[in-house]
Amino acid sequence: AAEAVKTLDGWYCLHDMRTVDWTSWKMASREDRDEAIQEFKQLLTDWEEVEQAENGSHVLYQVLGHKADMMFMILRPSLNELTDVETAFNKSKLAEFLQPVYSYVSVVEMSQYSGNASADDPKVRDRLYPILPKWEHMCFYPMDKRREGEENWYSLSFKERAGLLYEHSKTGRQYSGNVKQIITGSFGFDDWEWGVTLFAHDALQLKKLVYEMRFDEVSAKYGEFGTFFVGNHLAKDGLDTYLHV
């Protein structure tokens, strides 16, 4: 067998997509809507405190298209804490007006193809336990590495895979400062092998990076992709406007 790469793993991650049931939201009384918004803001304030204490992080984006309306990405030190966040949110009043449409469970991952990064290195810690950027745009999609006939990532040698990922990282680094990527591993946790989360100030940078990477051998030959979600940052103080009917 080819040798599996060692990984460093950080915070656990939940991507949670919901659509808003605008019909029942409009039918609710003004008091009920206000109460739902206030309670949700309090939940976000609680999560902000967790983030300030560097015990996790979260972001909320407003999704375009019919796949979802809201996209949460939440990071916590354990699956248990992640479940607690999910459950608290599900019990909230706002959640009564939201339909869960997609979710993805994974853990922040750094693969160790080039040298041995140490989890004690502050730079490595920032990668494994990231405070998520609140940039204007976010994109999420899950992916696999193909295993079909001659094109089987899992039968390539360590050296071949490391070489292909080195080429991949050269493309990626050209977007440094414009796109921030977080790779999360989901072997054993969810339906695909990795989650890809990208943040950008300019939405076009997301398209350009993903397009350019399609030509890197690792993506061209071995990449298989799931559903894409793209959205705009939704800050706590933008919620009243977003939910105003």
Ligand code: 76R
């Ligand atoms: O960790 C590192 O930064 C070292 C280099 C690196 C690795 C090992 C790296 C850099 N990636 C690595 C691993 Mn990546 N990445 C993706 C996608 O759409 C596609 O074609 C693929 C989705 C994007 C957009 C992206 C971006 N990368 C991985 C792995 C794990 C492979 C394994 O372990 O087998 C996957 C699935 C994956 C997928 N990658 C970068 C980027 C960017 C922008 C960089 C440069 C980061 C920087 O140095 O600033």
